[in-house]
Amino acid sequence: MSSIPFPILFILAVFFTFWLILRKFHRLEQKKRxxxxxxxxxxxxxxxxxxxxxxxxxxxxxxxxxxxxxxxRIIACASCNTLLYRFDPPEQED
Ligand SMILES: [Zn+2]
Structure with missing residues (x-):
């Protein structure tokens, strides 16, 4: 008998993986902004x-x-993928 049942370990592993992925996306977006x-x-x-x-x-x-x-828009290098600069659309005037 193990002290922690397997399903709980599995759920923890899934949550941890999602957390890592979300953190990565969040950092990338902050970098772009x-x-x-x-x-x-x-x-x-x-x-x-x-x-x-x-x-x-x-x-x-x-x-x-x-x-x-x-x-x-985000402009990046087509050959090495380095993020270069951003391009905001001009504000709409009517
Ligand atoms: Zn490049």
């Missing part, structure tokens, strides 16, 4: 046209901040 905008990025890296600061590739890709259709 903290990215500079394009002008700040160019200025900080002394560039006139955006290139990857890690591998100097000019091939960039964009993705949504929280999901694919999010209007707040």
């Amino acid at each position: 903290a990215l500079p905008d394009l002008n700040a990025y160019l200025y900080a890296n002394n560039q006139t046209e955006a290139r990857c600061k890690a591998c100097d590739s000019a091939e960039l890709k964009e993705e949504g901040l929280t999901h694919g259709k999010d209007e707040r």
Whole structure:
């Protein structure tokens, strides 16, 4: 007879795994939100046209901040995946 029944260990392991995954996503999103905008990025890296600061590739890709259709875009390097800067859509004026 073990002191802790197996199902409880199993449930604890599942919760712990979810917690690790959530923490990872949360950190990634915080990192994305903290990215500079394009002008700040160019200025900080002394560039006139955006290139990857890690591998100097000019091939960039964009993705949504929280999901694919999010209007707040995150620009990352297409070859090494380094997060570079964010692009917020201009505010709608009617
Ligand atoms: Zn790169």
